[in-house]
Amino acid sequence: MGKLVTEMLKGTLEGIVLAVLGGRPAYGYEITAWLRDQGFSDIAEGTVYALLVRIEQRGLVDVRKVPSEKGPPRKVYSLNAQGQAYLEEFWRTWSFLAERLEQLREEGPQT
Amino acid sequence: MGKLVTEMLKGTLEGIVLAVLGGRPAYGYEITAWLRDQGFSDIAEGTVYALLVRIEQRGLVDVRKVPSEKGPPRKVYSLNAQGQAYLEEFWRTWSFLAERLEQLREEGPQT
DNA sequence: CTCGCTATTCGGTGTTGCTAGGTACTAGTA
DNA sequence: TACTAGTACCTAGCAACACCGAATAGCGAG
Numbered sequence: 033m034g035k036l037v038t039e040m041l042k043g044t045l046e047g048i049v050l051a052v053l054g055g056r057p058a059y060g061y062e063i064t065a066w067l068r069d070q071g072f073s074d075i076a077e078g079t080v081y082a083l084l085v086r087i088e089q090r091g092l093v094d095v096r097k098v099p100s101e102k103g104p105p106r107k108v109y110s111l112n113a114q115g116q117a118y119l120e121e122f123w124r125t126w127s128f129l130a131e132r133l134e135q136l137r138e139e140g141p142q143t
Numbered sequence: 144m145g146k147l148v149t150e151m152l153k154g155t156l157e158g159i160v161l162a163v164l165g166g167r168p169a170y171g172y173e174i175t176a177w178l179r180d181q182g183f184s185d186i187a188e189g190t191v192y193a194l195l196v197r198i199e200q201r202g203l204v205d206v207r208k209v210p211s212e213k214g215p216p217r218k219v220y221s222l223n224a225q226g227q228a229y230l231e232e233f234w235r236t237w238s239f240l241a242e243r244l245e246q247l248r249e250e251g252p253q254t
Numbered sequence: 255c256t257c258g259c260t261a262t263t264c265g266g267t268g269t270t271g272c273t274a275g276g277t278a279c280t281a282g283t284a
Numbered sequence: 285t286a287c288t289a290g291t292a293c294c295t296a297g298c299a300a301c302a303c304c305g306a307a308t309a310g311c312g313a314g
């Protein structure tokens with residue numbers, strides 16, 4: 033896509049991934065593929081893996097290794113209680129930002 | 144506010160400021176005050192000024208100096224044609240992202 | 255046995271917002 | 285005079301995050 037998306041993803045990609053994990057456990061490769069499917073056509077693989085490491089270190093997810101038939105073992109991440117709480121905080125922040133922007137788009141800044 | 148907002152602002156703050164300038168010309172100090180009014184309570188002044196320098200260097204805005212009665216002269220920025228085009232591109236990108244997130248929030252990832 | 259797909263990891267880069275100051279001009283006040 | 289506060293702008297160094305490119309590793313097909 034472009035630089036605009038890249039910059040906007042900072043801060044939101046993390047929430048997106050957490051939201052995915054909120055729905056069901058998943059592993060890196062799978063998440064990357066899903067994101068590309070959703071239109072984030074040029075998400076870098078490395079980006080997703082780095083993000084997963086971060087949220088694991090922050091204790092937002094649990095991990096378990098699952099053998100794969102076609103390749104190295106998968107690291108399957110699932111959202112834990114702390115991650116759930118963080119995700120809710122993310123949605124609140126997102127709502128705040130989205131409301132401000134929607135208002136700006138419709139009305140312009142109130143004079 | 145918090146780190147979450149800070150990270151989310153990366154990539155969107157620029158669009159926000161351009162949108163403000165799309166409504167009317169404005170200067171840095173004024174924009175900062177307006178943002179704080181809108182709930183972005185701890186936007187740093189330096190952030191806004193640095194951003195304005197960037198968008199000026201990219202040729203998205205026109206600038207003129209206007210004397211002030213109570214302080215140094217103001218640098219009043221206004222959106223030019225190139226900035227207008229960029230702003231529209233920003234809105235398209237924003238819409239894309241917002242749609243994906245809204246979908247995620249409501250449905251969860253489709254299994 | 256090499257090619258392609260699955261799956262993860264890592265080092266270095268660029269952009270961006272923040273911190274924490276500084277400069278400069280005006281007006282009010284002790 | 286000296287100080288304080290409000291207006292208005294600028295800068296250097298920092299941290300976080302997404303990107304790029306490459307490497308590693310296992311498996312099946314040709």
